Amino acid sequence: MAQLALRNLVKRYGSTEVLHGINLEVADGEFVVFVGPSGCGKSTTLRMIAGLEEVSDGVIEIGGREVNHLEPKERDIAMVFQNYAIYPHMSVRKNIAFGLRSSKMSKPDKARRIEEVAGILSMTELLERKPSQLSGGQRQRVAIGRAMVRDPSVFLFDEPLSNLDAQLRTQMRLEIKKLHQRVGNTIVFVTHDQVEAMTMADRIVIMKDGRIQQVGTPDEVYHRPQNTFVARFIGAPSMNMLDAEMSDGRVIMPQGQAIQLGGLTTAQPGRITLGVRPDDLVPVESDMLIQGKVTVREPLGSETLIYVDTPGGEIVVKADGRKPPAVGEVVRLGADPANLHVFDRETGMVLR
Amino acid sequence: MTAAPDLPDQARPTSDALFRASPSRRPRNMGQTIRWLLLFAGGIAMVMPIAYMISTSLKWPHEVYNVNLIPEEPMIENYTYVLEDGRFYLWFWNSLFIATITTVANLFFDSLVGYTLCKFRFPGRKLVFIAILSTLMIPTEMLVIPWYLMSQSFGWLDSYWGIMFPGLMTAFGTFLMKQFFESVPDDFIEAARIDGLNELQIWWTVAMPLVKPALAALAIFVFLGNWTAFLWPLIVTNSTDMYTLPVGLSSFGDEADVAWELIMTGAAISTIPTLIVFLIFQRFIIRGVVMAGLKG
Numbered sequence: 291m292a293q294l295a296l297r298n299l300v301k302r303y304g305s306t307e308v309l310h311g312i313n314l315e316v317a318d319g320e321f322v323v324f325v326g327p328s329g330c331g332k333s334t335t336l337r338m339i340a341g342l343e344e345v346s347d348g349v350i351e352i353g354g355r356e357v358n359h360l361e362p363k364e365r366d367i368a369m370v371f372q373n374y375a376i377y378p379h380m381s382v383r384k385n386i387a388f389g390l391r392s393s394k395m396s397k398p399d400k401a402r403r404i405e406e407v408a409g410i411l412s413m414t415e416l417l418e419r420k421p422s423q424l425s426g427g428q429r430q431r432v433a434i435g436r437a438m439v440r441d442p443s444v445f446l447f448d449e450p451l452s453n454l455d456a457q458l459r460t461q462m463r464l465e466i467k468k469l470h471q472r473v474g475n476t477i478v479f480v481t482h483d484q485v486e487a488m489t490m491a492d493r494i495v496i497m498k499d500g501r502i503q504q505v506g507t508p509d510e511v512y513h514r515p516q517n518t519f520v521a522r523f524i525g526a527p528s529m530n531m532l533d534a535e536m537s538d539g540r541v542i543m544p545q546g547q548a549i550q551l552g553g554l555t556t557a558q559p560g561r562i563t564l565g566v567r568p569d570d571l572v573p574v575e576s577d578m579l580i581q582g583k584v585t586v587r588e589p590l591g592s593e594t595l596i597y598v599d600t601p602g603g604e605i606v607v608k609a610d611g612r613k614p615p616a617v618g619e620v621v622r623l624g625a626d627p628a629n630l631h632v633f634d635r636e637t638g639m640v641l642r
Numbered sequence: 643m644t645a646a647p648d649l650p651d652q653a654r655p656t657s658d659a660l661f662r663a664s665p666s667r668r669p670r671n672m673g674q675t676i677r678w679l680l681l682f683a684g685g686i687a688m689v690m691p692i693a694y695m696i697s698t699s700l701k702w703p704h705e706v707y708n709v710n711l712i713p714e715e716p717m718i719e720n721y722t723y724v725l726e727d728g729r730f731y732l733w734f735w736n737s738l739f740i741a742t743i744t745t746v747a748n749l750f751f752d753s754l755v756g757y758t759l760c761k762f763r764f765p766g767r768k769l770v771f772i773a774i775l776s777t778l779m780i781p782t783e784m785l786v787i788p789w790y791l792m793s794q795s796f797g798w799l800d801s802y803w804g805i806m807f808p809g810l811m812t813a814f815g816t817f818l819m820k821q822f823f824e825s826v827p828d829d830f831i832e833a834a835r836i837d838g839l840n841e842l843q844i845w846w847t848v849a850m851p852l853v854k855p856a857l858a859a860l861a862i863f864v865f866l867g868n869w870t871a872f873l874w875p876l877i878v879t880n881s882t883d884m885y886t887l888p889v890g891l892s893s894f895g896d897e898a899d900v901a902w903e904l905i906m907t908g909a910a911i912s913t914i915p916t917l918i919v920f921l922i923f924q925r926f927i928i929r930g931v932v933m934a935g936l937k938g
């Protein structure tokens with residue numbers, strides 16, 4: 291049974307619709323990450339699940355019961371905010387205890403539970419401090435502790451790491467993932483950082499303009515993007531998109547090369563977009579896909595990004611860092627046909 | 643001061659070097675001099691009335707109209723006279739009671755209304771806010787007559803309630819609190835909502851502690867305003883027993899002559915509670931309380 295289900299969820303602010311029917315089922319114990327560009331409706335979705343925003347249309351179910359009209363506290367959820375929102379006038383212990391206010395636990399049980407949570411988050415010695423005496427990472431941990439202490443059936447995180455510096459963010463990312471493996475609650479996590487999404491999620495939900503673009507494991511969304519938006523959004527640097535034509539079931543490249551591809555869902559002749567990741571392009575002698583002149587090199591250590599000017603536009607290639615082609619050199623690039631993505635140029639939908 | 647570290651003799655700065663190293667001892671430029679002078683003048687302007695108040699309270703009646711600051715024959719009898727007059731204590735109590743109740747009422751109502759106007763979205767919110775603000779444009783002098791007529795009809799003349807009711811909630815306080823609640827991030831309120839608090843609890847346990855500096859400032863304003871209020875208490879009270887301290891003090895003396903030395907004595911004594919209130923509440927006026935729980 292799904293722990294959390296969204297059925298045809300719609301949100302309107304006045305006459306503007308910002309969510310256009312979200313459908314999603316989240317299994318018990320699953321770690322789901324919502325990702326998408328700014329303004330796509332991630333926070334709105336999360337806040338509707340939390341009960342902080344009214345549902346305009348559709349149904350939200352948590353643990354099998356409809357919660358549309360329940361107060362946040364009755365939904366058995368907990369939320370961690372981007373700004374932490376821990377109360378500055380209360381000690382860490384009090385802040386965490388706040389999460390237990392509506393619980394029916396006895397006093398000693400509550401105290402034990404707070405100690406336990408503090409132990410898990412390794413901040414037992416911080417319990418008597420005030421938030422102003424904590425670092426950013428520690429504050430975020432207090433916020434997580436306040437959410438954890440109630441053992442909710444669904445944890446909601448709204449960009450909890452975006453205020454931390456890069457190093458701390460990587461560390462907290464790992465900590466949250468470990469925490470999830472340890473406590474096993476269902477987690478819905480919102481971010482606009484695709485690396486965060488890829489590294490933490492069991493399943494990623496990619497959103498754009500109030501619509502879900504694709505739902506899948508990190509592997510699926512990376513290797514089998516359903517449309518050009520997902521293809522470009524996931525993976526860094528972004529997938530190269532080349533305009534091409536399709537005729538007789540073959541893809542004709544801008545420079546005239548024809549490639550035979552299997553598994554196409556349509557053989558209709560027409561304009562297509564051919565997607566290929568920078569990692570999948572390799573210098574070749576024969577079976578060339580495209581060629582062009584190297585304009586810029588960006589050494590990253592183990593590999594070097596090279597920018598190649600081609601008739602189909604500029605493309606990025608991840609080259610071996612030890613012997614990258616020189617600027618000005620003409621390179622012939624090819625790719626394993628299995629790693630090519632074919633999209634309809636009009637609709638952006640995948641064709642195989 | 644920490645002890646000077648043991649330096650080799652050559653490294654020890656000579657007094658000459660020290661003097662040259664501190665140019666800030668001399669005023670740096672004209673601008674600074676002018677600033678100091680202005681501050682000095684401001685300081686004098688504020689201290690002089692207080693100095694004269696104390697000076698006059700130590701003078702004999704015949705000397706009151708001399709402008710000398712040091713009384714020729716200082717005497718303390720004015721104080722014993724005022725403190726032995728039983729009415730003084732009654733007025734003092736009246737003022738204290740009224741100012742305290744009014745302050746508490748303002749802290750409660752202004753912040754409750756300010757919070758509601760700031761954090762809730764409901765139809766007519768802007769209109770209510772503008773209506774409250776627009777009352778700021780009407781001076782007290784214009785309101786005392788309607789207040790008086792109203793008090794007369796309700797039978798509130800010459801009563802504590804009559805003195806207090808116009809000030810139990812103020813537009814200024816409401817505005818002040820609303821502005822301060824703007825600085826309380828919605829995340830706090832939503833977090834509390836998820837933690838299971840009802841709206842009144844959120845206001846009281848989460849929002850109010852975060853605006854303590856504003857509450858302290860408001861408490862000082864309201865207390866001082868009511869402690870020194872004169873016009874309305876004068877109009878609404880009839881019996882000497884209901885006078886507040888300023889009204890009572892002004893009644894010292896007789897029709898022919900105002901007893902300034904006694905009025906100043908009473909005024910000097912009556913500044914004590916305002917000092918106490920100020921000392922209590924100014925501790926809370928510390929900035930930056932709100933931000934501490936957010937991203938650092």
Ligand SMILES: Nc1ncnc2c1ncn2[C@@H]1O[C@H](COP(=O)(O)OP(=O)(O)OP(=O)(O)O)[C@@H](O)[C@H]1O
Nearest residue numbers: 303308326327328329330331332333334335481482
């Ligand atoms: N109170 C509101 N009134 C009107 N429109 C709103 C309101 N709140 C949000 N929106 C709109 O809803 C859309 C989705 O907003 P939302 O906050 O969910 O975006 P998001 O995906 O969380 O973006 P970000 O990554 O910037 O946080 C935006 O276009 C926003 O302008």
Ligand SMILES: [Mg+2]
Nearest residue numbers: 332333334449
């Ligand atoms: Mg957001």
